[in-house]
Amino acid sequence: MARIIVVTSGKGGVGKTTTSAAISMGLALQGHRTAVVDFDIGLRNLDLIMGCERRVVYDFVNVINQEATLNQALIRDKRNENLHILPASQTRDKDALTKEGVERVLNELSETFDYIVCDSPAGIERGAHLAMYFADDAVVVTNPEVSSVRDSDRMLGLLASKSRRAELGQDPIKEYLLLTRYSPQRVKLGEMLSVEDVQEILALHLLGVIPESKAVLNASNSGTPVILDEKSDAGQAYMDVIRRYLGEHVPHRFIEQERKGLFGRLFGS
Amino acid sequence: MGLIDYFRSSRQPTAAIAKERLQILVAHERSERSKPDYLIALQKELLDVIRKYVHVDQDAITMTMEQDDSREVLELNIVLPDESERRPMHR
Ligand SMILES: Nc1ncnc2c1ncn2[C@@H]1O[C@H](COP(=O)(O)OP(=O)(O)OP(=O)(O)O)[C@@H](O)[C@H]1O
Ligand SMILES: [Mg+2]
Numbered sequence: 001m002a003r004i005i006v007v008t009s010g011k012g013g014v015g016k017t018t019t020s021a022a023i024s025m026g027l028a029l030q031g032h033r034t035a036v037v038d039f040d041i042g043l044r045n046l047d048l049i050m051g052c053e054r055r056v057v058y059d060f061v062n063v064i065n066q067e068a069t070l071n072q073a074l075i076r077d078k079r080n081e082n083l084h085i086l087p088a089s090q091t092r093d094k095d096a097l098t099k100e101g102v103e104r105v106l107n108e109l110s111e112t113f114d115y116i117v118c119d120s121p122a123g124i125e126r127g128a129h130l131a132m133y134f135a136d137d138a139v140v141v142t143n144p145e146v147s148s149v150r151d152s153d154r155m156l157g158l159l160a161s162k163s164r165r166a167e168l169g170q171d172p173i174k175e176y177l178l179l180t181r182y183s184p185q186r187v188k189l190g191e192m193l194s195v196e197d198v199q200e201i202l203a204l205h206l207l208g209v210i211p212e213s214k215a216v217l218n219a220s221n222s223g224t225p226v227i228l229d230e231k232s233d234a235g236q237a238y239m240d241v242i243r244r245y246l247g248e249h250v251p252h253r254f255i256e257q258e259r260k261g262l263f264g265r266l267f268g269s
Numbered sequence: 270m271g272l273i274d275y276f277r278s279s280r281q282p283t284a285a286i287a288k289e290r291l292q293i294l295v296a297h298e299r300s301e302r303s304k305p306d307y308l309i310a311l312q313k314e315l316l317d318v319i320r321k322y323v324h325v326d327q328d329a330i331t332m333t334m335e336q337d338d339s340r341e342v343l344e345l346n347i348v349l350p351d352e353s354e355r356r357p358m359h360r
Contacts, residue, residue: 192284193291
């Protein structure tokens with residue numbers, strides 16, 4: 001039985017796909033058989049971020065429509081054999097995903113994988129609903145910014161009421177806060193909501209803080225999940241997230257403004 | 270960052286404003302969520318009825334639903350305008 005993790009947010013562009021790529025690769029690096037599924041039908045992008053866009057033959061919707069088998073559609077990651085990617089389709093048909101179809105695919109994935117990471121589209125429409133419906137855990141990706149925090153709270157309401165677990169009266173989905181694009185400098189200047197502020201408002205367990213980082217664009221440019229950039233702040237922050245998720249106690253980093261060395265103080269901005 | 274910017278930004282800690290606005294908004298939206306679905310429609314219809322007789326604003330009416338083991342209490346609170354501002358729509 002796999003554990004199903006949804007990466008969700010409500011608001012668009014906050015870092016869900018970046019996070020899905022990073023945590024699925026992170027789980028694979030820790031030796032767990034992991035599948036990452038792109039639920040953003042019509043706006044497939046996970047393949048690009050994972051660097052497997054030229055290897056897409058069949059997609060999620062083909063499998064749902066039984067035009068291809070799951071094994072034909074799954075792309076094995078070239079860097080880590082534990083990791084497989086199920087790309088979204090580029091169809092413009094909004095109804096391509098069905099609850100029964102998604103359930104069937106997730107059940108089949110459950111037979112061979114330890115973790116299934118669902119990259120949710122933005123919004124609260126069908127794709128976002130189905131991405132979270134079957135989840136056991138939810139990583140709520142939030143930027144320290146008013147509309148993102150509000151949408152995250154809205155999403156928390158949906159996770160608590162519109163999921164399979166809620167409808168069957170089972171234990172609720174475990175919700176985790178992942179604060180991304182965090183800038184300690186701007187927090188210090190009083191220009192950006194702090195980790196404490198966001199936690200106070202959302203009252204969620206903090207899985208991690210990912211700093212605003214140049215490494216993220218470099219990683220997406222080259223199709224490499226940023227977690228593989230071990231020297232980068234964002235890569236390290238995502239690795240901490242994985243270890244925390246798997247139960248290790250790892251203190252939070254990248255929350256305080258880094259003190260510059262003498263060189264930085266003399267020549268930095 | 271220039272000196273002027275520095276003083277300006279330290280005088281207006283916008284993050285604090287953001288936090289306060291969010292706290293109010295999120296508390297409001299959570300209480301809306303916990304209401305049964307029909308309550309919003311009921312609130313709107315009641316408001317329409319009241320407006321046939323008195324001129325009141327959208328926010329002049331508040332409705333709360335409280336629940337304990339044995340009963341549910343629906344509390345309706347309407348703030349009527351001053352005598353001078355009242356303008357009856359019907360007679
Ligand atoms: N920690 C970060 N530092 C800097 N840039 C980031 C960070 N995280 C994400 N970004 C950038 O933000 C943009 C949006 O990221 P991403 O595509 O992961 O968001 P998304 O939530 O999946 O968007 P959508 O809602 O459209 O699916 C990208 O350009 C990405 O490079
Ligand atoms: Mg995305």
